Amino acid sequence: MLNQQETVMNKQKRFKIQGPCAYEFDSGNTGSWRIERPQVDFETCVKCGTCATYCPANVITIEKDKEICVDIMWDYCKGCGICANECPKQCITMVEERCGK
Ligand code: SF4
Ligand code: SF4
Numbered sequence: 001m002l003n004q005q006e007t008v009m010n011k012q013k014r015f016k017i018q019g020p021c022a023y024e025f026d027s028g029n030t031g032s033w034r035i036e037r038p039q040v041d042f043e044t045c046v047k048c049g050t051c052a053t054y055c056p057a058n059v060i061t062i063e064k065d066k067e068i069c070v071d072i073m074w075d076y077c078k079g080c081g082i083c084a085n086e087c088p089k090q091c092i093t094m095v096e097e098r099c100g101k
Contacts, residue, residue: 044091
């Protein structure tokens with residue numbers, strides 16, 4: 001019979017195995033179904049990289065030497081809003097997607 005510590009470790013192992021599968025799914029081109037996109041207030045941003053760390057699609061790059069320091073790969077961003085939720089300065093706002101504008 002497993003003790004509590006072993007049960008937790010087994011759950012963690014299963015979680016790690018699922019990670020690459022989710023990553024493969026997220027890495028596809030988003031297409032036209034995204035309904036919101038993140039908009040960064042670069043004057044408030046402190047370039048901490050928290051948004052990049054939490055983005056499940058791994059599409060954010062922090063460029064500390066540039067004024068527009070948060071670079072998002074729009075073709076792959078899912079519009080999930082996790083970056084906006086996790087930003088400690090609350091400088092990411094989810095705005096309505098406007099295709100072709
Ligand atoms: S909205 Fe989601 S997918 Fe897009 S940059 Fe933010 S965390 Fe990444
Ligand atoms: S989490 Fe917020 S403050 Fe940090 S780099 Fe991203 S947008 Fe800037």
